[in-house]
Amino acid sequence: MSLNMQSVLKQSLERHFDLFAEHVHPQWLRVLRTIGFDRVYTRAEGPYLFDDQNRRYLDFMSGWGLFNFGRNHPDIKQALSDIIASDFPGWIAFDTPALASVLARELTRRTPNGLEKVYFCNSGTEGVEAAIKFARVTTGKERIIHLKKAFHGLTTGALSVNGDDSFRAGFGSLLPSAEVPLNDLDALERALAVGDAAAFIFEPIQGKGVLIPQEGYLRGAQELCRKAGALLICDEVQTGMGRTGKFFGFEWEEGLDPDIIVLSKALSGGYVPVGAVISRTSIYNKVFSSMERSMVHATTFSMGNLAMTAGLASLETLKDYNLLEKAELLGRQFRDGLEAMKPRFEFIKDIRQRGLMIGIEFGEPRAFDLKAGWTLTHGLDKNLFTQAVTIPLFDDHRILTQVAGHNIDVLKLLPPLIIGEEDIRYFLGAFEQCMIRLHKFPGPVWEIARKLGKYAVTASR
Ligand SMILES: Cc1ncc(COP(=O)(O)O)c(C=O)c1O
Structure with a gap:
């Protein structure tokens, strides 16, 4: 092969910012330059990044919260090298991917409320899209209620439940949704009383502002949703995988029993994008209600061997350390x-x-x-x-x-x-x-x- 990655990296470093500005995202480079964050990183290890002058940086952003295990964790790297070396076949499409079954079993073992089915995708926003569709088909209703300041991703469905107008501006009409303030159960009750809500979606801790719901709010929201026949979607994209000191962030409030949980970010092990939507069998049965509908929600890259391995290795790393x-x-x-x-x-x-x-x-x-x-x-x-x-x-x-x-x-x-x-x-x-x-x-x-x-x-x- 003529492709030599060392020389690609070396050449790209020579025109590092210019190439990015020419072909990727010049506005982002402007932002970085304005705040002085325009550094050239060449190496990473654990919580540290190193720049082209070998200066060390402590990374407390973790790539918007995905590096729970730090960068280049040796155990996760080893598991990925092993699966590549094995030549194990993936993405056959007309088969039942073995590693997906094992990872799904491991994830469902960790849901305290026994959700049994897992749909795998490739990112947080894609998981939220799936959760919205699953809730709509399960309830036969359309509107999704979300919180002010909520962030669930930026594809069109996820954007419909975003609680910040600056993200929505200019993108036209979105899915039917309703916004309620955090900790205001009366507002949620009023929104549910309209009778058209398929679900209420929440983050156990809101990433925008790091807002922690008052004790009892989420339990109250769950009760209201159950009464109104709306599902409870818990977005654990940022709070899951141990970020808050528990496997899922919602475990901090007793008695919570979400119908759908969305996981992503750190499940990747910092290596391979992956998302997981964990839900009740009753929801699965509504979505995939017949053989004809068995591909009604799917994506080409679902259940890839590298993503599944990264997920399994991440769970193991969480436990081992x-x-x-x-x-x-x-x-x-x-x-x-x-x-x-x-x-x-x-x-x-x-x-x-x-x-x-x-x-x-x-x-x-x-x-x-x-x-x-x-x-x-x-x-x-x-x-x-x-x-x-x-x-x-x-x-x-x-x-x-x-x-x-x-x-x-x-x-x-x-x-x-x-x-x-x-x-x-x-x-x-x-x-x-x-x-x-x-x-x-x-x-x-x-x-x-x-x-x-x-x-x-x-x-x-
Ligand atoms: C709570 C939450 N949900 C969903 C998303 C979207 O995930 P992704 O960026 O993988 O699409 C994010 C991303 O920051 C998030 O924090």
Whole structure:
């Protein structure tokens, strides 16, 4: 073969940004350049990325939450190498893929409420599409109720249940849906009373803003749905696979018994895209109700050997390295460290954490000069304040973090579950430094924010 991957990588590095801008996504490159995140990464190991100058970065974004096991986990890599080396046949289409059966059995063993059937797809949004279709055919109703600020993916069906208008703008009419505020059972009851709802879809912790439902809200929602004949779809795309310290995020609330669970992201092991829609047999029987309908919902790449192997190896890794317990323990260390800082820093308003899904919310301070800084940045751009935290974390400390959504003053941390205590200490030290500098107004950090804000205002014109 004339293709030599080493030389492809070497050549691509020579025109790294230009090639991307020419042929992939120039606007995204503009974003990266504006916030100074335009680095060239050449190697990755566990929670660390290394750039072309061999500088090490601590990755607390985990690729939007998919690297629960860190990057290039040796056990997952080995399992994938083994299945490739075996020449085991896949995607025969007219057969019953063996690895899919084993992974489905393993997943259903982990659902506390005994959901028995698994439909495999290739991403979170594709899983949500399937869940919407399954709910519609099962109930004979069309509308899906979702929460404000919900995020379930960006294909057309999933976009219909997105709780942020900025994602929907410009894409025309979508599926019938209804939005209700989080923690408001009366609003949900009113939406269900219309009588046309096929399902209520929720994230156990909302990724946008890291919002944790009040205890009892989801149980109440379940009761209302059961009464109204609507299904309960639990989107575990981000919260599943141990992210919150339990296998599924919904296990934090007792008595929850969703009808459909969607899993993706970390099930990939950080290697092979995969999605899984776990549902009751009664739902399966409605969708695939006859032999004629046995292909009524399907996709070419479903149940691929590499994806199934990545899923099996991910489940094993979670168990072998006690990652559920570890996520809970390490999460508490983050919380304790951040709580200890809170009285010293007026900008820290709230800390929300379950396992290693962590949100730090900032709020308007009391001190007059700091208030001026807050007002200035929010006047320029509502996302700016938290960028004034992510940028120095990245620039000065080489820690990759993210703002938890549009117009939200929340810094979000999704570290891999395999991080060490020294990584937490490093983050806490770096975050403290950023807070000390932000609590001096005016100052260099504010200068960055002001410049960025000016740019945002010009760009939006
Ligand atoms: C809760 C949730 N659901 C669905 C999705 C969509 O998944 P994907 O990006 O794989 O389409 C995401 C992605 O971030 C998510 O966080």
